[in-house]
Amino acid sequence: MKRSKHAGSATHTARGFFRSLLFSRPYVLGLLLLMSFTGQSATEPAERVQSRTQAVTTVxxxxxxxxxxxAPPNPVRLCVTAPTHYADGLFSPLLLQAPHPIKTQRLPLDSxxxxxxxxxxxxGEVSNAQRQALIPRIAGHSVLVISENDAECSAGSAFCLQPRGEQVSFKVNLDALARSGVRVHPNVLQLARKLESS
Structure with a gap:
């Protein structure tokens, strides 16, 4: 199927936005350059999995x-839950050494x-019912939910990753973001709107 010119442009816009973001934060760029990614999927070539893993980490x-x-967390506590395909880069111990450290752990979905x-x-990979069941469990807490596999982005996650080839863009669910108790810079939201309209 032929991709539209605008879709390709929007994906490159996301990549360019976060690439410029990383260059404005040299410590994150340095961490990404030092990371090695080992996750593979049985249904995808290893090269594509590695490229998507790097793109997911960047986004x-x-x-x-x-x-x-x-209340600014220090470190930011990033929890990975349910089976994932592209989350390996988020487990680098180097993330804890950044000026704004991130500590990653894997927890069961029912934790x-x-x-x-x-x-x-x-x-990660969950049903819509499981995704919806998570919402009341985190209500009242300032928790940002980023979904690896929610194409419609209508079931409770604030951000939903959208893999396209070797690139990754994203959608935003403004209702879920408003309920999350956190604030995201308007530039990120504007980029999400541009990606969705392309």
């Missing part, structure tokens, strides 16, 4: 760096700690 770290919590121990939840 997720970019979103986190533009997010503000009512009671998701609300109390996480500032960001990276949500």
């Amino acid at each position: 997720v770290l970019g979103i986190i760096s533009y997010t503000r919590w009512p 009671d700690q998701l609300a109390q121990q996480c500032d960001v939840i990276y949500l």
